[in-house]
Amino acid sequence: MSAAEGPLVVGVDTSTQSTKALVVDAATGRVVASGQAPHTVSSGAGRESDPRQWWDALGEALSQCGDAAREAAAVSIGGQQHGLVTLDAQGEPVRPALLWNDVRSAPQARRLIDELGGAKAWAERTGSVPSASFTVTKWAWLAEQEPDAARAVRAVRLPHDYLTERLTGEGTTDRGDASGTGWWASGTEAYDEGILARVGLDPALLPRVVRPGEVAGTVRDGHGLPFSKGTLVAAGTGDNAAAALGLGLRPGVPVMSLGTSGTVYAVSQRRPADPTGTVAGFADARGDWLPLACTLNCTLAVDRVASLLGLDREAVEPGTGATLLPFLDGERTPNLPHSSGLLYGLRHDTTAGQLLQAAYDGAVHSLLAALDLVLDADADPSAPLLLIGGGARGTAWQQTVRRLSGRPVQIPEARELVALGAAAQAAGLLTGEDAAAVARRWNTAAGPVLDAVERDRATLDRITGVLSDAAPLLERDATSH
Numbered sequence: 001m002s003a004a005e006g007p008l009v010v011g012v013d014t015s016t017q018s019t020k021a022l023v024v025d026a027a028t029g030r031v032v033a034s035g036q037a038p039h040t041v042s043s044g045a046g047r048e049s050d051p052r053q054w055w056d057a058l059g060e061a062l063s064q065c066g067d068a069a070r071e072a073a074a075v076s077i078g079g080q081q082h083g084l085v086t087l088d089a090q091g092e093p094v095r096p097a098l099l100w101n102d103v104r105s106a107p108q109a110r111r112l113i114d115e116l117g118g119a120k121a122w123a124e125r126t127g128s129v130p131s132a133s134f135t136v137t138k139w140a141w142l143a144e145q146e147p148d149a150a151r152a153v154r155a156v157r158l159p160h161d162y163l164t165e166r167l168t169g170e171g172t173t174d175r176g177d178a179s180g181t182g183w184w185a186s187g188t189e190a191y192d193e194g195i196l197a198r199v200g201l202d203p204a205l206l207p208r209v210v211r212p213g214e215v216a217g218t219v220r221d222g223h224g225l226p227f228s229k230g231t232l233v234a235a236g237t238g239d240n241a242a243a244a245l246g247l248g249l250r251p252g253v254p255v256m257s258l259g260t261s262g263t264v265y266a267v268s269q270r271r272p273a274d275p276t277g278t279v280a281g282f283a284d285a286r287g288d289w290l291p292l293a294c295t296l297n298c299t300l301a302v303d304r305v306a307s308l309l310g311l312d313r314e315a316v317e318p319g320t321g322a323t324l325l326p327f328l329d330g331e332r333t334p335n336l337p338h339s340s341g342l343l344y345g346l347r348h349d350t351t352a353g354q355l356l357q358a359a360y361d362g363a364v365h366s367l368l369a370a371l372d373l374v375l376d377a378d379a380d381p382s383a384p385l386l387l388i389g390g391g392a393r394g395t396a397w398q399q400t401v402r403r404l405s406g407r408p409v410q411i412p413e414a415r416e417l418v419a420l421g422a423a424a425q426a427a428g429l430l431t432g433e434d435a436a437a438v439a440r441r442w443n444t445a446a447g448p449v450l451d452a453v454e455r456d457r458a459t460l461d462r463i464t465g466v467l468s469d470a471a472p473l474l475e476r477d478a479t480s481h
Contacts, residue, residue, distance in 0.1 A: 004032060007430055008068060010075040010227075011423025012058060013416060014159055015239060016041060016049075016099060016260050019057035022419040023068040026427035029442025034416070035064025046104055048096035051085050051162050058163060062226055070226045074426035075167070075219070076234035078242030078418045079160030081180040084138040087155040087162075094152050097159065098138040101261065101296055103330045105141035106132040106337035112140060112182075116198060120275040126195070127179060127186030127273055127281025132330075132337045133294070136182030140199045156205045160236040167225070168217030168233050171207035176241030176290065178209050179283040186271055186281055186289075210235035212286050215429055234425045237285040239418045240265055240292055245285055246421030247386060247412065248440035252379040256367055256401060258391025262298035264371045265290050266379065278333060279373045285425065286436055293370030295333045298363055299391040301326040301341075305359040309352040316360060316396045317353030321345045323466040324358035327474070333370055334467065339474040344466050360400040365463045368405055384410040384449055388417055398450060406455025412447040420444055 006027025013020045016039070023033040037060035042048040062069045082100035087093060098105075109132050113119055119129045130137050135158065143150040157165065158181070161173045178184040178191075183201070185192040191203050210216045212235075219231040237245070240263055249255065249267045257263045265282075272281035272291040284290040305326060306313045322345040330337040343355070385407045391397040392411055402409050414420060424438040431438070439445075 004030070007073040008032060008071045009423050009426035009430070010062070010069060010072045011419040011421065011426060012075070012077040012163070013239065013242070013418035013422065014054050014058065014077060014079040014163060015418070016080050016101070019054055019061050020416055020419050021058065021061035021065055021069070022416055022423055023065050023072060024420070024423040024427070026430055029439070029444065033065035033068040035061035037061045041099065042096070047099040047102040049099060050096050051093050051159070054159065054163060055166055059225055070228070072227060072231060074232040074234060074429045075227060076422040076426040077160045077163045077236040078239050078422040079158065079163065079177070079236065081158070081177060081238040081240065082133050082135050083159040084135050084142065085157040085159060085162045086142070086149065086153045087157065088152055089154045091155070095146065095149050098142070100133045101329060102138065103132040103337040105137035108140035108144070109134065109137040112137060112198070116195065119277055123273040123275045123277070123281065125185055125187065125192065126182055127271065128182065129275065129277030130182040131277065131332050131335055133332055134180065134182040136195065136199060139201055143200055153205065156201065157207060158238070160238065161207050164216060164233060164236050165207070167219050167223060167227070169220045170217045172210045172216040172235060173207040174210050174235035174237045174285055175212070175283040176285040177236070177238035180238055180280065186283065189283075213428060213434070232426070232429050234422070234429050235285070236422060237425070238282075241282065241285040241290055242421035242425070243388060243417040244290055244421065245424050245435045246414070246417035246439055247388070247445045248436045251288065252376060253383060253386060254371060254375060254379070255386045255388060256371075257389040258298055258387065258397055259389040260298065260300050262295040262363060262367050263292055264367050264374050265292035266375055268376055270376060274373060277335060278370050286434060291374045293333050293367070293374055295363070295366045296329045296331055297326050299389070301328045302359045302363055304328060306356055309356055311352055311356055313394065314396050315353050316357040317351050318357060320350060320354030320358055321347070321462075322350050322355060322358045323362065323463050324355060325362045325467060325470070326359045331366070333366055336474045342470055342474065344470070357396075357400070360396055361404065361459055362463060364400050364404050365460060368460070369464070382407065382452070384408040386445065387411050402450055402453050403456045404460060406452055408452045409450045410445070410447055411450070412445045414444040417444065
């Protein structure tokens with residue numbers, strides 16, 4: 001390993017399935033060392049994880065980084081959004097964390113929207129209309145379904161907050177992740193005491209919101225990780241805001257992330273407020289905004305269809321009239337939290353490869369339907385779509401996005417953009433730079449550009465029509481659970 005040109009920093013991505021750590025040269029962006037360790041997520045009606053697993057996984061990932069992690073001058077943690085972490089007076093979890101893709105709080109989401117003035121009022125107040133993914137709905141569910149647990153809570157955190165607090169001993173969060181809770185008002189950039197009162201949550205239980213560029217704290221003694229006492233700790237942020245930092249994203253550039261969930265987003269200098277609820281009006285980690293739409297079913301759902309068909313995930317075939325809506329976990333965009341997958345248009349001559357392609361088409365359709373709402377009206381419609389996440393490396397994903405979007409598609413060569421964005425945030429603490437400017441200096445978005453092809457509007461229109469016709473059936477599923 002050659003000597004680093006600048007100080008070393010650590011960026012962490014604590015995601016749904018695993019925790020990844022990168023040790024990065026702050027001067028060049030070169031990844032000096034990396035590590036990764038898995039988590040477990042419950043199956044069945046809910047999606048839960050023990051937060052202590054995240055801490056153990058962080059320790060394991062850092063141990064894989066070797067001596068480089070011990071030399072780090074700053075660290076930052078990016079993490080999965082929305083998760084409800086409830087802690088007791090000793091800082092121990094009261095119960096497993098409710099994750100973003102746990103949709104049991106859908107009834108609470110509908111009730112909260114009605115009780116606080118409807119969707120438009122919520123969008124204007126918090127920037128978003130809460131769905132079952134949002135933390136506020138999960139707290140409402142917990143208070144109703146497990147009141148003893150709710151009464152035992154002495155601190156409420158998001159996943160990245162939990163790890164940051166175990167490093168520093170201080171309860172902090174950032175505006176990017178706080179904007180996904182449903183109890184942070186985007187207009188005032190403060191916790192909304194009216195919403196908190198409605199769900200019976202004492203604001204004293206919430207973390208302090210750290211400003212962009214501000215130091216959240218320093219590493220304390222007794223953490224058991226390879227950091228020196230006094231190492232600077234950045235605020236961290238949610239995974240999508242961290243990935244936007246990792247790309248050095250400028251306003252108006254569209255991003256599609258293909259992972260466990262699928263997202264489309266872009267940085268905007270205008271505060272978003274979509275009353276339909278399709279676009280979440282998140283803040284970014286810098287001071288701008290990150291309008292975003294998210295689907296629950298992306299790479300895992302398509303891989304599951306491939307498995308059911310006995311196919312490799314790349315074994316797609318063109319030329320099908322079949323439509324497959326891969327809503328295997330319910331869906332957030334469109335808002336059908338208790339729907340299931342739906343197949344329409346099956347014929348004798350339909351092949352397994354065509355069905356797999358239909359699954360890709362259904363997943364990408366949901367994301368592209370939201371993209372125009374995410375982008376500002378003056379955004380360049382011919383700008384390349386940045387394709388990131390695990391699915392971005394797959395040929396079938398790339399070609400499906402090209403065909404259905406009609407845009408050129410750029411695939412950044414940099415991997416682990418959430419962890420890289422966190423590393424850029426940590427580097428900014430040392431250099432005084434804006435974190436996105438750090439990432440641009442590192443040239444993280446560089447990568448091949450696939451030329452635009454003619455947009456397959458016939459497939460898009462067919463899927464839209466099936467979704468519209470099937471909506472009563474998909475919505476009726478919600479009442480049968």
